[in-house]
Structure formats: structure tokens, C-alpha cells
Amino acid sequence: MAMRKKFxxxxxxxxxxxxxxxVLAAVLKEKMGVCENADRVDVAVCPxxxxxxxxxxxxxxxxxxxxxxxxxxxxxxxxxxxVSVEMLKDVGCRFVIVGHSERRHxxxxxxxxxxxxxxxxxxxxxxxxxxxxxxxxxxxxxQTEAVIERHLREGLxxxxxxxxxxxxxAYEPVWAIGTGKTATPDQAQEAHAFARKILADIYxxxxxxxxxxxxxxxxxxxxxxxLMGQPDVDGALVGGASLKxxxxxxxxxxxxxxxxxxxxxxxxxx
Ligand code: PEP
Numbered sequence: 001m002a003m004r005k006k007f008x009x010x011x012x013x014x015x016x017x018x019x020x021x022x023v024l025a026a027v028l029k030e031k032m033g034v035c036e037n038a039d040r041v042d043v044a045v046c047p048x049x050x051x052x053x054x055x056x057x058x059x060x061x062x063x064x065x066x067x068x069x070x071x072x073x074x075x076x077x078x079x080x081x082x083v084s085v086e087m088l089k090d091v092g093c094r095f096v097i098v099g100h101s102e103r104r105h106x107x108x109x110x111x112x113x114x115x116x117x118x119x120x121x122x123x124x125x126x127x128x129x130x131x132x133x134x135x136x137x138x139x140x141x142x143q144t145e146a147v148i149e150r151h152l153r154e155g156l157x158x159x160x161x162x163x164x165x166x167x168x169x170a171y172e173p174v175w176a177i178g179t180g181k182t183a184t185p186d187q188a189q190e191a192h193a194f195a196r197k198i199l200a201d202i203y204x205x206x207x208x209x210x211x212x213x214x215x216x217x218x219x220x221x222x223x224x225x226x227l228m229g230q231p232d233v234d235g236a237l238v239g240g241a242s243l244k245x246x247x248x249x250x251x252x253x254x255x256x257x258x259x260x261x262x263x264x265x266x267x268x269x270x
Contacts, residue, residue, distance in 0.1 A: 004212050006228055006255035007042040007168060007235035009129060010242025011069060011097060011216075014048055021051040025058040027245045032064055032252075039063060041255040042235070044095050045242065049083055056092025067095030067129065070103060073113075073120035085124030096121050097237075099131045099155055101174045111154035118155060122163045129168045129237065130155050131216070132195070136175035144173075145194050152198045161203050169213045170237040171195055176217025178239055185226045185233075188215045192232035221250025225257040 016024065025045065032038050044065035047055045056066045072082035088096060098121065099114035114130070121128040132151035134144045148171070159167065171191050176183050183191070192213045200208035215227050216237035227233055235255060241247040 004210070004234045005040070005042055007044075007212050007214060008248075008252050008255050009044040009046060009067060009095065009097075009170075009214065009235070009237050010248055011100070011237060011239050012045065012047045012051075012243060013069065013102070013239055015243055016047070016051070018051060018054065021047055022054055022058060024243070024245060025055045025064075028248065029059055029062045029064060031245060031249050032062060035249075035252075037256060038252070041252055043252055046095065046097055052088070052093060053091040060092065065094040066092055067097060068093050068126075069097050069100065071096045071098065071117055071121055071126070073116035075120075085120050085126050088126055089124065093126060095127050095129055095168075097129045097131060097170075099151070101131060101133060101172055101177055104131075105135070105174065111151065114155050115157050118167070119158060122159065122166060127166045127168065129170050129214070131170045131172050131237070133172040133174055133191075133217075139173065139175065144191065148191060148195050149198050152195060153202065156202060161207055164199075164203060164207045164211055167211065168235075169195060169199075169211060170216050171213055172216035172237060178218070180218050182218040182220070182223050182227070183215070185230050188227055188233055189230040192230065196232055219251055221247055221254065224251040224254025226254075228255050229257070 044067045046067040046069050059066055068088045071085055071088055072079055075084055098117045103109045118128045118130055132148055134147040138147050173183050195213055196208045199211055212234040214235040214237045215233045219236040219238050220241050236251055238251055
């Protein structure tokens, strides 16, 4: 079985001010710096656009990557309000979230637009985190697998097998995001295994086994280890809990725990 390193990313969404962003990034860097086995898990934070340069500067020289929450697919020009891949790279971004459920369902982004953004990120050298996942009504109608399959097939259209090495998938059931209602470990595992099956069908078994699939939706320190202990759950995309450094560290510890504690006591938030 492929050994996939766990990947925990914090999505700050439209939260925090400049000073709070600075403090969160600095304290996170400090705490990660004393986690002996922190290199066993990849960690990134995704602040709002305006705080990306600040976070990147504070986190430079640390193992913590910086990602954006969105990007536009065009290179430059008359696209008021948008931000390009080159701009994100310019301010130190390594990752970008595409297709987050809030962008799909609040802003109205389509699978086609998300696919354009994902391809632009890959072509420009930024690693996309493609969010997929069903609404509550879709789950209740038994459409979970159909939605996962559509989001993957449409989102990854024209993405090559080689490019998949830079893609992370985040399964985020919309009913679990920001609601405090987490998918059970079994529900997460079932959805992740299905997503991996679709990746094998689109590409092949080696791509399916190598691709990291994060779980997102009310991940907290008290459920992180069990969720990430599932065989097909390769990390977490964390919203609310990524804004509190002790909670985020507790989740990172959950990503380490199936392989043993990092020994730094960060689980208790020290
Ligand atoms: C998210 O924003 O991707 C998310 C999973 O949010 P939360 O952890 O708050 O549910």
C-alpha cells in the first residue's frame, strides 16, 4: 500500500485582522518548530489574499506552507477583483484551494470554472487542493457518490497523470462544514475509498494510491486522530479550528498519532 504523508491545511476563510494573522502565523511556527516529529506531516495555512505576504514572510524558513483560498485562471488583464497564479507565487504561495463549497454554493462557481482554475494553477506551478463533496439534500437522496464522481471527473478534466502528483483532493461534505456535524470515520472512509476508485478509473491504480485525499468538515482535536486513522483519509482541511493555534496543533497531532506521538505535548496545546 502506498505511504501517503498526511497533509493538514488550515483554511482561515474571511477571518482575522492583520495583527491576529501575524500572531497566529508566528505562534504556529514556534509550536511546529518544537514538534520533534513534525516533519512526518505536511502543514499549510490559507489566509485571506491580503494577508498572504505577511503569513509567507513570517512562515519563511519553517516547514509550514502557505496557500491561497482561490485564484483566477487568466494570467492578467481586465478581471477586476481577481488574483492570478503568478501573483500568488510572487507573494510566496505554494498551494491554492479550488472549488471550496462556499465558492461553489455561495459564489456560484461551476465545475467548468473550477477546472479552469485548477489547470491554471498546475500550469503556473502552484499545487491545487480540489474540494469536492455533497450537499445534505444530495446525501439524503443517495447522490453522494454521483456528486463525488462528477466533481472529480469535471474538476480534473484535461489534467494529466503526471500533473496529479501535485494535486490534493479534499472531500468536504457540505453538511459538515462549519456546522459542528462531522462525518463519522466510516462515512469519511467510505467516501474517500469511492473517490480513490474514481481516480483509479480516470487515471490508474498508481495515481489513485499516490493521491492524497484530505477530509474536511468540523475537524477538531478530539476527532482528528480517528478520522485520519482511516486508511483512505490522508489529512484534513480545517476551517474554524485552524483559527485557534492550540486546536490546529491538536489536529496536526491527530495526523501524527496513527504513526506515534510527536512527543512535544502539542496535543494538550502546550
Ligand atoms: C472548510 O472551510 O473547508 C471547513 C472544513 O470548515 P470547518 O472545519 O469549519 O467545518
